[in-house]
Amino acid sequence: MADKYERIMELAKRRGFIWPSAEIYGGVRGFIDFGPLGTVLKHNIEEKWRRFFIHRHSDFIVEIETPIIMPAKVFEASGHLKHFTDYIVECTSCHRKFRADHLVASSTDIVEVESLSIEDLNRIIKDREVRCPECGGILDEVKTFNLLFKTTIGPYSENVGYSRPEAAQGMFLAFKRVYESMRSKLPLGIAQIGRVMRNEISPRQGPIRLREFTIMEIELFFDPEQSSCPLFDNVKNISLSIIPEDKVRKGLLKPISITAKKAVEEGYIVNEWQAYFMVLGKIFMESLGIPSEMQIFIDKPREERAHYSAQTFDQVVKLERWGYVEVAGYSYRTDYDLSRHMKFSGVNLRVYRQLDKKILKEKVTVKPNMKILGPKFKSKVRELLTSLNYESLASELLSKGFVEVAGYKLSKDDFIISREKLEVGGIHFLPHVVEPSFGSDRVTYTVLEYAFHEKDGRIILKLPRDIAPIQVSVFPLVSKDGLPELATKIYRLLLEAGLRVEYDESGSIGRRYVRADEIGVPIAVTVDYDSLRDGSVTLRDRDTWRQVRIKISDLKERLLKYFEGSLCFEELGTPFKGR
RNA sequence: GCGGCGGUCGUCUAGCCUGGACUAGGACACAGGCCUUCCGAGUCUGUGACCCGGGUUCAAAUCCCGGCCGCCGCACCA
Numbered sequence A: 001m002a003d004k005y006e007r008i009m010e011l012a013k014r015r016g017f018i019w020p021s022a023e024i025y026g027g028v029r030g031f032i033d034f035g036p037l038g039t040v041l042k043h044n045i046e047e048k049w050r051r052f053f054i055h056r057h058s059d060f061i062v063e064i065e066t067p068i069i070m071p072a073k074v075f076e077a078s079g080h081l082k083h084f085t086d087y088i089v090e091c092t093s094c095h096r097k098f099r100a101d102h103l104v105a106s107s108t109d110i111v112e113v114e115s116l117s118i119e120d121l122n123r124i125i126k127d128r129e130v131r132c133p134e135c136g137g138i139l140d141e142v143k144t145f146n147l148l149f150k151t152t153i154g155p156y157s158e159n160v161g162y163s164r165p166e167a168a169q170g171m172f173l174a175f176k177r178v179y180e181s182m183r184s185k186l187p188l189g190i191a192q193i194g195r196v197m198r199n200e201i202s203p204r205q206g207p208i209r210l211r212e213f214t215i216m217e218i219e220l221f222f223d224p225e226q227s228s229c230p231l232f233d234n235v236k237n238i239s240l241s242i243i244p245e246d247k248v249r250k251g252l253l254k255p256i257s258i259t260a261k262k263a264v265e266e267g268y269i270v271n272e273w274q275a276y277f278m279v280l281g282k283i284f285m286e287s288l289g290i291p292s293e294m295q296i297f298i299d300k301p302r303e304e305r306a307h308y309s310a311q312t313f314d315q316v317v318k319l320e321r322w323g324y325v326e327v328a329g330y331s332y333r334t335d336y337d338l339s340r341h342m343k344f345s346g347v348n349l350r351v352y353r354q355l356d357k358k359i360l361k362e363k364v365t366v367k368p369n370m371k372i373l374g375p376k377f378k379s380k381v382r383e384l385l386t387s388l389n390y391e392s393l394a395s396e397l398l399s400k401g402f403v404e405v406a407g408y409k410l411s412k413d414d415f416i417i418s419r420e421k422l423e424v425g426g427i428h429f430l431p432h433v434v435e436p437s438f439g440s441d442r443v444t445y446t447v448l449e450y451a452f453h454e455k456d457g458r459i460i461l462k463l464p465r466d467i468a469p470i471q472v473s474v475f476p477l478v479s480k481d482g483l484p485e486l487a488t489k490i491y492r493l494l495l496e497a498g499l500r501v502e503y504d505e506s507g508s509i510g511r512r513y514v515r516a517d518e519i520g521v522p523i524a525v526t527v528d529y530d531s532l533r534d535g536s537v538t539l540r541d542r543d544t545w546r547q548v549r550i551k552i553s554d555l556k557e558r559l560l561k562y563f564e565g566s567l568c569f570e571e572l573g574t575p576f577k578g579r
Numbered sequence B: 001g002c003g004g005c006g007g008u009c010g011u012c013u014a015g016c017c018u019g020g021a022c023u024a025g026g027a028c029a030c031a032g033g034c035c036u037u038c039c040g041a042g043u044c045u046g047u048g049a050c051c052c053g054g055g056u057u058c059a060a061a062u063c064c065c066g067g068c069c070g071c072c073g074c075a076c077c078a
Helices: A002-014 A037-055 A072-078 A099-108 A118-127 A169-171 A175-181 A243-248 A260-265 A274-289 A336-345 A370-386 A390-400 A442-452 A483-498 A509-518 A529-534 A550-564
Strands: A018-020 A031-035 A060-065 A068-072 A085-090 A098-100 A143-146 A149-150 A160-163 A188-197 A211-220 A239-243 A256-259 A293-299 A311-319 A321-336 A349-370 A402-405 A408-411 A414-428 A432-440 A452-455 A458-461 A472-476 A501-503 A524-527 A538-539 A547-551
Touching: A002 A018, A002 A442, A002 A452, A002 A529, A031 A037, A031 A458, A037 A060, A037 A188, A037 A211, A037 A274, A037 A442, A060 A336, A068 A072, A068 A169, A068 A349, A072 A160, A072 A169, A072 A336, A085 A118, A098 A501, A099 A529, A149 A293, A169 A211, A169 A336, A175 A188, A175 A211, A211 A274, A211 A442, A239 A260, A239 A274, A243 A293, A243 A370, A243 A390, A243 A458, A256 A483, A256 A524, A256 A547, A260 A274, A274 A293, A274 A311, A274 A432, A321 A442, A336 A432, A390 A402, A390 A414, A390 A442, A432 A442, A442 A452, A472 A483, A472 A509, A472 A538, A483 A501, A483 A529, A509 A524, A524 A550, A529 A538, A538 A550, A547 A550
Parallel strands: A060 A188, A239 A293, A472 A501, A472 A524
Antiparallel strands: A018 A031, A068 A160, A085 A098, A085 A143, A149 A160, A188 A211, A211 A432, A239 A256, A293 A311, A311 A321, A321 A432, A349 A414, A402 A408, A452 A458, A524 A538, A538 A547
16 A cells, blocks of 8 residues: 555645646656645645734734845855855765765864865865775765755856745845834844745655745844743743753653743743744644644754754654654744844944933044054055954954954054943844744645545545635536536635635536545535525535535625634534435 | 666556567546436546657567666765
């Protein structure tokens, strides 16, 4: 028997949810198409995410759209050009491959491998005689894999660009604009749903590991001095299943259940915003049909975290074939990204906070004393001054009494240092960022898997009613005697009510129920001979097969309420038993 | 990327070892007709496949090579 993944993918291909891209050319690993039903399902999930994460916070979380391609500089600043690269080294005799930096760390006393270049790694491997840990063989030259997709911007252009591996950078670059257009207030959330690309070495898990996929992200900017989340009270007593970092390290993968409040108090979760989004993420996944006991939050140990992260929880859900798979990540990115972009762009990205009362502050200004420096360095002086680090100049001069620049030692006598007492009304600082980030495609597949049920050899896709791609099927009991005409009228009526409806008169009524169940249509409307006489129709519930009778005139209003969630199936009409 | 196994209608499969009557067979699905009064009914008709490229051969779904894709193991998955 094929496993659940295969049975789901069979359905997905046959009924038009998802299939491999470029199939007629044999397909390409890591790329998938969404078919007619899959596209609607995915959009519905994304729309629900918007309601959950953006709409209910519209006073401080806003959505934007930024490009997929950005110039190289952006990814230099973000650290992706450096850190999104893996150094791989292959054993020349057994042909096993290893992460060169990991290998150097484990076979030498070198701990700080992060900053090593490819040349460094090659040299260390040669000098320290690092061998293959499996067979002792000689290692080949180190090779790099950068997972960014590279391109050029403009034809015949030398202007290198990369496609983004996360939507986040666009939000950091736009931070100043959004902050100002949102009246310069914190906390501020910037959200984005969009495509990202990662040139994965060997993606193999269908819709789970893709080279191009959709991400749903929020960068929540807050004042690190005022890190409490005003909405935290609403969620503080909700429990999360988490595996803390020290347990992950020891390989103890048994989660503990802890309330959000306690998790923050006891230091498992670094701040309230992080915890708030984690709770929201849990409830979001639950609302998509993934029970909370199938969800775990795993604290990623330092060495496995991305370069920008001070804490990352992976939200994982249990899948049949692959075990626990990450559907969302919650990262505390501190001020890493803003500080990097500030440094690389030269634009001040700090925000201002007014203090309750003015404080007296000593302001130290340092100016180069050109009367001394001019004669001393003559034509070199300009170059010297531009390469000074003005950020740390004052503190260095005051503590050490000198600074070194371009091989010259400049003493504090080369500068004019003045101190003045100032009354300041506020402080400038870089906001910190907490980032919840969902993989839309993974969530969509997960939803399919949890909705997938089989009963007597028929498939029933028990999708939550608010995300089902088709909400209502309309059938004439038989396709004659005016029944199709009335059914078509009802079909039009419901379409105009804004529902996603389908009409089907082929084959027998049972066959049509089967077809509708398979794609997860929650409600079937059947028009019969009584409908012609008394204007009533049968509604049939996908999951229970229960039926109720309802007047056509009530249909639109009650179905809308049902899909809104304010009526349950039994409340739609009076119980009915077919003949 | 490496190694192993595999790839035939939408799906599942027969055929491959032993090359030729394969115009590639079946079942289910799908489309149209007839029929059909609430859960895969019946019936008639129809659409529809040898992953791609090269080689061997008089002849390739079948043998050989390469590529692509899938599965498994290794590696990778900031």
